[in-house]
Amino acid sequence: MQELEHLGVTYQLNRIPVFDDRMLWLESDKLCVVDLRDDDAHVLSTLLRWTEREAKRHLTERVRILTEVTGWDVHKVSFRRQTTIWGSCSSKKHLSLNLELVKLDPAVIDYVIIHELAHTVELNHSRAFWNLVAMHCPDYPVKKAALRAFERKRLTKR
Numbered sequence: 679m680q681e682l683e684h685l686g687v688t689y690q691l692n693r694i695p696v697f698d699d700r701m702l703w704l705e706s707d708k709l710c711v712v713d714l715r716d717d718d719a720h721v722l723s724t725l726l727r728w729t730e731r732e733a734k735r736h737l738t739e740r741v742r743i744l745t746e747v748t749g750w751d752v753h754k755v756s757f758r759r760q761t762t763i764w765g766s767c768s769s770k771k772h773l774s775l776n777l778e779l780v781k782l783d784p785a786v787i788d789y790v791i792i793h794e795l796a797h798t799v800e801l802n803h804s805r806a807f808w809n810l811v812a813m814h815c816p817d818y819p820v821k822k823a824a825l826r827a828f829e830r831k832r833l834t835k836r
């Protein structure tokens with residue numbers, strides 16, 4: 679891995695061969711990771727742990743704020759690492775979010791959360807559903823397009 683996308687910004691991976699108790703930090707356009715032994719597996723696991731923690735922190739905070747703003751509450755929130763599904767919301771108001779969301783622009787992440795929260799009111803993709811989404815995310819078509827563009831880019835990278 680040469681670069682990492684985080685909250686819509688692409689960081690170049692910079693492996694630091696000297697000790698620093700921070701282990702991992704962001705520095706302008708660089709993601710610095712301490713790598714004393716040129717150890718790919720160690721760098722990868724440090725990155726995974728960090729992105730998972732940051733994803734849970736960001737998503738938990740946005741769900742808290744957006745349930746307050748919209749008034750659409752959920753009973754339970756869980757996180758998964760998935761390849762194709764960004765989020766889901768069951769009729770029992772169980773919200774599930776993909777940890778990979780943390781790669782996206784914060785405004786696009788908010789759209790995904792608002793979309794899933796709107797499913798607590800309308801469990802379909804009817805006109806009524808999109809009207810609910812538009813109440814809290816008026817430019818949702820732009821966010822949907824950004825999400826599709828990200829998916830296409832990811833597919834061509836593989």
Ligand SMILES: [Zn+2]
Pocket residue numbers: 793797802803
């Ligand atoms: Zn939906």
